[in-house]
Amino acid sequence: MNIQSNYDQWAASYDSDENKTRDLDKRVSQQTLRNYDFKTVLEIGCGTGKNTNWLRAHCSYLLAVDFSEEMLAIAKEKIKDPRVRFHQADITQAWEFTKGLFDLITCNLILEHIEDVDFVFQQSAYKLHKKGLFFISEYHPFKQYLGKQARFEKNGETVLIPSYTHHVSEFIAAGKKNDFELVELKEWMNEHEDEDKIPRILSLVFRII
Numbered sequence: 286m287n288i289q290s291n292y293d294q295w296a297a298s299y300d301s302d303e304n305k306t307r308d309l310d311k312r313v314s315q316q317t318l319r320n321y322d323f324k325t326v327l328e329i330g331c332g333t334g335k336n337t338n339w340l341r342a343h344c345s346y347l348l349a350v351d352f353s354e355e356m357l358a359i360a361k362e363k364i365k366d367p368r369v370r371f372h373q374a375d376i377t378q379a380w381e382f383t384k385g386l387f388d389l390i391t392c393n394l395i396l397e398h399i400e401d402v403d404f405v406f407q408q409s410a411y412k413l414h415k416k417g418l419f420f421i422s423e424y425h426p427f428k429q430y431l432g433k434q435a436r437f438e439k440n441g442e443t444v445l446i447p448s449y450t451h452h453v454s455e456f457i458a459a460g461k462k463n464d465f466e467l468v469e470l471k472e473w474m475n476e477h478e479d480e481d482k483i484p485r486i487l488s489l490v491f492r493i494i
């Protein structure tokens with residue numbers, strides 16, 4: 286079973302399953318991005334549109350990309366807005382799905398599934414306006430060190446979705462290599478629910494130089 290078919294299978298229950306990481310990511314994204322100005326957005330790995338819905342209200346054009354047909358189908362069903370275009374593509378291939386340049390590229394809970402993070406920074410650099418922003422909100426590698434990864438329940442069984450661990454330094458190095466400056470880095474947890482007190486989400490905002 287590969288990552289794409291895993292997400293096709295998870296799609297129907299992705300929004301309704303209990304998922305502390307998904308819910309925290311939503312809060313992290315809004316709290317972070319409300320401090321920045323942007324008009325055009327490229328959302329990578331939009332899934333069922335959890336963040337698309339907030340982003341669309343804060344921009345004039347949003348291109349939302351994902352390779353799971355079933356995740357996209359749910360997003361399209363929920364979001365009918367002329368400002369939003371959905372597109373099915375694998376972001377590990379060259380980003381030829383758009384010729385446009387964007388003010389902001391967002392990446393939520395997807396890089397865990399991408400082996401070559403440097404490639405994503407490289408493609409983002411090509412697709413941003415000068416001074417454009419690249420926002421990452423990702424499952425914190427500290428959790429991965431404890432053996433945690435994206436998972437869901439199907440027919441009474443736990444399905445583990447193939448994941449790669451990226452150390453914090455990898456994100457920083459990839460940014461530097463691709464001409465980004467780091468604007469902010471934060472670590473987030475659910476204060477009352479995460480008993481282990483280990484950060485659940487790592488967020489980074491980069492700006493292309």
Ligand SMILES: C[S@@+](CC[C@H](N)C(=O)[O-])C[C@H]1O[C@@H](n2cnc3c(N)ncnc32)[C@H](O)[C@@H]1O
Nearest residue numbers: 292330331332335351352353375376393394395
């Ligand atoms: C955990 S979900 C996150 C969805 C959404 N960003 C959110 O925060 O709820 C990860 C998403 O990344 C997508 N994805 C994973 N690898 C991808 C790839 N190589 N190309 C495009 N989408 C990918 C999956 O299909 C899935 O919808």
